[in-house]
C-alpha cells in the first residue's frame with residue numbers, strides 16, 4: 001500500500017537511486033555482505049526520513065536484508081517525488097509527497113504506524129514522539145529505534161529525562177562517522193547548493209551571517225568562506241564563539257549582525273534566533289534561510305503573515321515586503337533550505353550516516369532486551385568499522401602502531 005504524488009515518476013526515480021547507490025560504496029558493501037543471511041527477516045521497520053535518492057538506498061537495503069518496510073517523509077517539504085514513486089514501484093509501503101500540509105504530514109506518519117513497526121528509524125523524532133504520547137500507540141510493540149539528527153536527539157533525551165522512554169534508542173547522530181561528516185561536510189555543501197539554487201546570486205563579497213557554530217554551522221561557515229563570502233558568526237556558547245573567532249570569522253551578537261548581513265543561514269536547532277526585531281533592522285534585499293531541523297529558527301509567522309505583501313519570485317524563494325518598506329527574501333518558508341531548495345547531502349556522506357543506521361538497527365534488534373529503555377551512542381566498534389570502510393572506499397591508507405609504540409603508549 002502506498003500514497004505518492006505521481007507513480008509515473010518511478011523510472012526517473014530508479015535512475016536517481018542507481019546513481020546514488022553507485023556512490024555509496026560503504027553502505028553497498030555492508031548490504032552485500034549481510035543480505036544472504038537476511039538478518040532482518042520478519043521485522044517491520046518504520047522509516048520517517050527525508051525521501052531523497054540516498055534514503056532510497058537505505059530503504060531498499062533494509063528490504064534486501066529481509067525487513068518489511070513502511071516509509072514516510074521526515075518533513076512536509078523535502079520529499080523528492082520521483083524517489084517516492086520509485087520506492088512505491090518496488091513494493092515498499094510509502095506515504096510521502098512533496099509540499100504537504102502539516103495535517104497530511106501527520107497522516108503519513110500514522111499510516112506507517114498502522115504497519116505496526118518493530119523498529120523505528122527516525123529523523124527529528126516526530127514518529128517517536130507520536131508513539132510515546134498518542135494514546136493510540138500505547139500498546140504498539142516497538143523494540144527499539146534509531147535517531148538521525150541533533151534536533152531529534154534533544155527530544156529523545158527530554159523524553160528519557162522525564163522517565164518516559166519506552167524502548168532503547170541509538171543516537172546515530174552522535175557517532176563520530178555521522179556528525180563529523182554528515183552535519184559538517186554534507187550540510188556545508190548542500191546548504192550552499194540550496195542557497196544558490198534558490199537565489200541564483202553571487203556569494204563572493206557578500207556578508208554572510210552563519211547563526212550557530214556547531215557541527216552544521218562550522219561546515220556552512222567554512223564553505224561560505226570558500227565561495228568568497230565575508231562570514232560573520234553569531235553564537236551563545238562562549239567556547240564555540242571563541243573557536244569561530246580563532247578560525248578567523250567575525251563574531252558578534254545577532255542584533256549587530258542583522259544590520260550588516262546580506263545572507264543569513266540559521267544552523268542552531270534552537271527556536272527564534274532571527275526574530276521580528278532583527279528582521280526589521282535588516283538591509284533591504286537581505287536573504288534569510290534555515291538549515292536547522294525544524295522551521296522554528298526564523299520568525300516566519302511575521303514574514304509570511306504580517307508582511308504588506310508576499311510573492312514567490314523564484315522556486316523556494318518568497319519576497320516578503322515589510323510594512324517598513326524593506327524587502328526580505330525567505331528561502332523554503334524557513335524549512336531546511338538544503339533539502340527544500342536542493343537535494344540534501346551528497347551520497348558519499350550519506351553512505352556513512354546510513355551505514356550507521358543499518359548497523360544500529362541490527363544491533364538494537366539483537367540487543368534491545370539487554371539495553372532496556374534508554375538512549376545510547378552507536379557502539380564504538382561500529383563507528384570505527386565505518387571509518388575503516390570509508391577510508392577503504394576512498395583508497396586512503398594509514399599507519400598502524402608498531403609493537404614498540406603500543407608498549408610506549410601503555411607505559412608511564
Ligand SMILES: NC(=O)c1ccc[n+]([C@@H]2O[C@H](COP(=O)([O-])OP(=O)(O)OC[C@H]3O[C@@H](n4cnc5c(N)ncnc54)[C@H](O)[C@@H]3O)[C@@H](O)[C@H]2O)c1
Pocket residue numbers: 149150151152179182183187211212213214215216217234235236237240267268269270272273291292293294336337338339344345
Ligand atoms: N539541514 C540538514 O541537512 C541538517 C543536517 C544535520 C543536522 N541538522 C540540524 O541542524 C541543527 C544544528 O545541528 P548541529 O549538529 O550543528 O548541532 P550543534 O549542537 O553541534 O550546534 C548548534 C549550535 O547552535 C548554537 N546556538 C544555540 N542557540 C543559539 C542562538 N540563539 N544563537 C546562536 N547560536 C546558537 C549552539 O551553541 C551550538 O553551538 C539541528 O537542528 C540539526 O538537527 C540539519
